Amino acid sequence: MNATLSLAWRLLRGGGRRGLLGTWLTFGAVAVSTALLLFAISANLAFDARAERGAWRNPVAAKSGAVAVQATRLDYVAGRPITVVDIAALGDRAPAPPGLPRVPAPGEVWLSPALRELARELPADRLAARYPEQRGTLGEEALVHPEELVVVAGHRPDDPAMKSRDRDVAMGSVKPTRVASFAGTPTDDAIGYRILALIAGVLMVVPLLVFGGAAARLTVARRDQRLAALRLVGATPAQVAGMTVAEAMLVALAGALAGTVLYGLAAPLLTRIEIGGGPWYTADLWPPVWIVAVALAGVPVLVGLSAVAGLRRVVVSPLGVAKRETPPGLRFVRVLVLLAALIAVPVLSRQAGVAVIAGALGLAFLSLNLVGPWVVAVIGRVTAARARRPGTLLAGRRLVDDPRSAWRTVSGVALTGFVAGFLGLLSPSADLLGSPDRHQLTLAVPAGQAEKAAAEARERLAVAGVRAEVETTKGGIVAALGTGADQAVTDRARTALEGLAPGHTATTEAEDGSTSAQVLKDVGTGTVVVLAVSFLVAIASAGITAASSVLDRRQTYALLRLAGTPLEVLDRARRSETLIPLAVMGGGSIATGVLCALPFMYAAMNVRGVLTLVTCVVLGFGGVLAAGALSRPLLRSVTADPAPRPD
Amino acid sequence: MSEVLGGYTLTKHFGPTTALAGVDIAIGEAEAVAIMGPSGSGKSTLLHCLAGIMKPDSGEVHLMGQRVDNLGERRRSALRRTRFGFVFQFGQLLPELPAEENVALPLMLGGVSRTQAVRQARDWFGPLGLQGMEGRRPGELSGGQAQRVAIARALVTKPAVVFADEPTGALDQSTGHDTMRLLVEATKHNGASLVVVTHDPNVAGWCDRTVEVRDGRLSGSAVPDQTFTQLLPGVQA
Numbered sequence: 066m067n068a069t070l071s072l073a074w075r076l077l078r079g080g081g082r083r084g085l086l087g088t089w090l091t092f093g094a095v096a097v098s099t100a101l102l103l104f105a106i107s108a109n110l111a112f113d114a115r116a117e118r119g120a121w122r123n124p125v126a127a128k129s130g131a132v133a134v135q136a137t138r139l140d141y142v143a144g145r146p147i148t149v150v151d152i153a154a155l156g157d158r159a160p161a162p163p164g165l166p167r168v169p170a171p172g173e174v175w176l177s178p179a180l181r182e183l184a185r186e187l188p189a190d191r192l193a194a195r196y197p198e199q200r201g202t203l204g205e206e207a208l209v210h211p212e213e214l215v216v217v218a219g220h221r222p223d224d225p226a227m228k229s230r231d232r233d234v235a236m237g238s239v240k241p242t243r244v245a246s247f248a249g250t251p252t253d254d255a256i257g258y259r260i261l262a263l264i265a266g267v268l269m270v271v272p273l274l275v276f277g278g279a280a281a282r283l284t285v286a287r288r289d290q291r292l293a294a295l296r297l298v299g300a301t302p303a304q305v306a307g308m309t310v311a312e313a314m315l316v317a318l319a320g321a322l323a324g325t326v327l328y329g330l331a332a333p334l335l336t337r338i339e340i341g342g343g344p345w346y347t348a349d350l351w352p353p354v355w356i357v358a359v360a361l362a363g364v365p366v367l368v369g370l371s372a373v374a375g376l377r378r379v380v381v382s383p384l385g386v387a388k389r390e391t392p393p394g395l396r397f398v399r400v401l402v403l404l405a406a407l408i409a410v411p412v413l414s415r416q417a418g419v420a421v422i423a424g425a426l427g428l429a430f431l432s433l434n435l436v437g438p439w440v441v442a443v444i445g446r447v448t449a450a451r452a453r454r455p456g457t458l459l460a461g462r463r464l465v466d467d468p469r470s471a472w473r474t475v476s477g478v479a480l481t482g483f484v485a486g487f488l489g490l491l492s493p494s495a496d497l498l499g500s501p502d503r504h505q506l507t508l509a510v511p512a513g514q515a516e517k518a519a520a521e522a523r524e525r526l527a528v529a530g531v532r533a534e535v536e537t538t539k540g541g542i543v544a545a546l547g548t549g550a551d552q553a554v555t556d557r558a559r560t561a562l563e564g565l566a567p568g569h570t571a572t573t574e575a576e577d578g579s580t581s582a583q584v585l586k587d588v589g590t591g592t593v594v595v596l597a598v599s600f601l602v603a604i605a606s607a608g609i610t611a612a613s614s615v616l617d618r619r620q621t622y623a624l625l626r627l628a629g630t631p632l633e634v635l636d637r638a639r640r641s642e643t644l645i646p647l648a649v650m651g652g653g654s655i656a657t658g659v660l661c662a663l664p665f666m667y668a669a670m671n672v673r674g675v676l677t678l679v680t681c682v683v684l685g686f687g688g689v690l691a692a693g694a695l696s697r698p699l700l701r702s703v704t705a706d707p708a709p710r711p712d
Numbered sequence: 713m714s715e716v717l718g719g720y721t722l723t724k725h726f727g728p729t730t731a732l733a734g735v736d737i738a739i740g741e742a743e744a745v746a747i748m749g750p751s752g753s754g755k756s757t758l759l760h761c762l763a764g765i766m767k768p769d770s771g772e773v774h775l776m777g778q779r780v781d782n783l784g785e786r787r788r789s790a791l792r793r794t795r796f797g798f799v800f801q802f803g804q805l806l807p808e809l810p811a812e813e814n815v816a817l818p819l820m821l822g823g824v825s826r827t828q829a830v831r832q833a834r835d836w837f838g839p840l841g842l843q844g845m846e847g848r849r850p851g852e853l854s855g856g857q858a859q860r861v862a863i864a865r866a867l868v869t870k871p872a873v874v875f876a877d878e879p880t881g882a883l884d885q886s887t888g889h890d891t892m893r894l895l896v897e898a899t900k901h902n903g904a905s906l907v908v909v910t911h912d913p914n915v916a917g918w919c920d921r922t923v924e925v926r927d928g929r930l931s932g933s934a935v936p937d938q939t940f941t942q943l944l945p946g947v948q949a
Contacts, residue, residue: 455820462808624804627765628866629793630821631786 099324164207169219477599486658
């Protein structure tokens with residue numbers, strides 16, 4: 066074993082400039098893969114952590130032994146939602162809720178740091194006046210994210226705010242519930258986010274694994290001639306496999322370490338990505354030690370396995386690498402597999418349960434991965450058939466020759482592109498549902514109290530200096546603030562109406578729809594993140610593919626150049642090899658998404674979303690081109706070396 | 713026999729090593745010349761200088777009476793593409809392209825339409841004994857077949873001179889024999905001159921004349937030699 070390791074180490078070091086280049090490429094690919102893998106896993110864990118921290122505000126009814134009554138509703142300020150948690154202790158057995166030293170006494174309120182800051186910044190009549198008895202600041206364990214606006218208010222158990230029948234069931238509200246503890250359960254929204262995060266994770270990880278595996282085989286491709294020579298001088302298959310695995314794993318371990326460091330450096334920046342209305346706690350995106358350990362051990366093992374797979378030919382026959390034959394054609398049966406999966410996935414997904422959904426999704430993506438290369442090969446055939454220039458002909462033939470390599474580069478973008486294109490154009494606001502009212506506050510009041518409430522509202526608004534027409538409606542009152550009312554006026558009116566109907570908040574139609582708008586916005590942000598990751602994978606993969614294509618064909622390229630073939634033709638072929646499938650499959654999938662979104666554009670186009678999408682696509686395509694161009698000096702160097710024999 | 717290609721007092725150094733020490737050589741029209749010599753003698757360097765792949769340190773190379781060694785890389789590259797053909801030991805065919813497209817490639821590079829280029833390329837398959845191989849890829853051809861495809865590719869542009877560097881080096885004796893015969897015959901039939909670098913006296917035997925390079929200098933006849941040609945077996949001049 067020691068002899069194998071030391072020979073592997075010597076092979077690695079003595080690989081020559083181009084051998085080392087292959088090693089560096091593998092190192093870089095593994096580093097990028099590991100960093101992105103850690104991101105995909107950490108993001109999922111971060112959503113879990115958010116769901117856990119927010120669970121306590123979603124009370125579970127006690128079967129017996131209730132210690133408190135708890136309710137949740139949404140209030141608003143400056144267009145942002147405030148989560149209001151109302152708590153009334155039943156006796157003195159109630160434990161301290163998360164982030165608090167004790168149950169708040171009746172009348173006391175505890176604010177989240179962001180809300181406290183906002184209350185200090187805004188005029189008192191917009192926000193602070195709603196919380197006359199501020200007792201302290203909520204700890205992180207009570208909050209979903211650092212910018213979250215939360216207030217925990219103490220009440221008496223007999224307070225009208227804590228009576229079920231008097232509470233409405235607006236979006237984001239939970240009726241007063243008798244609880245035995247403050248553990249709660251994750252909200253449906255949080256579970257929805259976890260499922261979306263899981264989908265995003267699968268979308269990022271599948272192309273990564275495929276790409277990482279390909280990168281591993283790169284080391285082998287550089288070495289196979291030499292290893293075949295070792296076989297010829299009598300090395301046993303086990304020795305050859307051992308050496309290859311050892312060499313690939315050494316490189317992969319170094320790459321995985323570098324990737325971990327890379328992720329560590331990037332994590333603080335990633336916390337700024339706003340999802341669910343705010344950024345992340347750094348700790349949320351910091352993977353636990355065991356995940357890092359699994360990645361550091363698992364990535365080299367996967368790379369080693371991939372290397373063994375790549376080496377099988379050499380081990381089977383020492384002459385295995387010398388011959389190059391037409392690869393078996395990809396069969397149409399792959400498309401049938403996808404169709405089967407498309408039927409199976411919705412059926413499977415009907416069974417609730419994250420594991421089943423994840424399994425079904427994985428199945429769908431694997432089927433797409435089966436079909437992807439087949440589509441690339443078809444694109445290659447069409448390109449070759451229609452090619453007039455040698456560069457295009459060469460690119461088309463190469464796509465047919467090795468469609469999997471091109472698919473590795475474009476798969477992520479092709480898979481994410483549709484969703485990104487669809488959401489990029491849509492405006493993530495309640496505008497989707499028409500044009501909601503922003504100048505009219507609606508407040509639910511208990512039955513039979515509407516007239517009295519309307520009179521008091523008029524009085525309170527007059528004192529606050531807010532001009533409004535208050536009328537009663539079925540189930541409550543409406544205060545029309547006039548179209549001239551801005552956000553400040555709306556906030557002042559709301560502050561004035563605070564407590565008029567205990568347990569209720571005056572809201573506008575736009576605010577009532579803001580939760581759905583937030584989800585749509587988050588899905589849009591998530592999609593752009595996944596698209597960006599997909600483009601990163603595409604860029605890294607394009608760089609690797611381009612370099613390995615030059616290295617694999619170095620002799621032919623050199624001889625072609627000797628025979629007078631201009632470098633530009635070879636270069637154009639390499640460029641087209643990536644750009645054609647990327648434009649057809651990635652660009653096509655984005656464009657299809659955009660087209661599908663057009664019928665939903667009732668209101669204005671989401672300019673910011675479109676700009677983000679366009680930036681992402683331009684940077685992505687530019688990056689892919691640049692990554693390909695990086696190997697141009699390599700092409701020049703291998704072809705500028707005219708048969709360097711001294712005789 | 714008029715001179716097609718000539719090298720005059722060519723010198724080339726690689727660091728302290730002298731590869732060519734003032735070589736004079738002339739290649740006649742439709743003449744086949746073998747350059748022989750031990751390893752490290754400078755024979756490949758001579759071929760590279762004559763073919764415009766490498767610039768000599770001093771001396772001149774003339775093609776059809778025009779000096780070509782002082783041209784820029786782009787023009788020398790164009791010259792190699794249009795006026796010269798090349799056959800190497802192996803590995804010169806693009807593995808992804810079928811044989812006929814490998815042959816058509818130099819024509820397409822020269823601006824001939826694809827349909828026309830492929831049609832012209834196909835014309836070479838019959839005479840070279842490659843019928844039915846048009847759609848095969850290099851990996852599906854034997855070594856000898858691949859070399860014949862390479863010969864077709866070298867000749868398809870109707871070059872003035874074909875350069876061959878150990879063209880049978882990777883073949884067995886019998887296949888090598890056949891390949892050399894085809895190379896010499898096809899080149900002559902096409903009116904092109906042939907310059908072959910080889911270790912193998914059997915290969916040199918197919919040529920009209922052999923020059924030997926030793927320590928960067930020529931021995932043997934540096935100019936076309938009709939009598940020498942007539943002594944050789946199997947050549948239809």
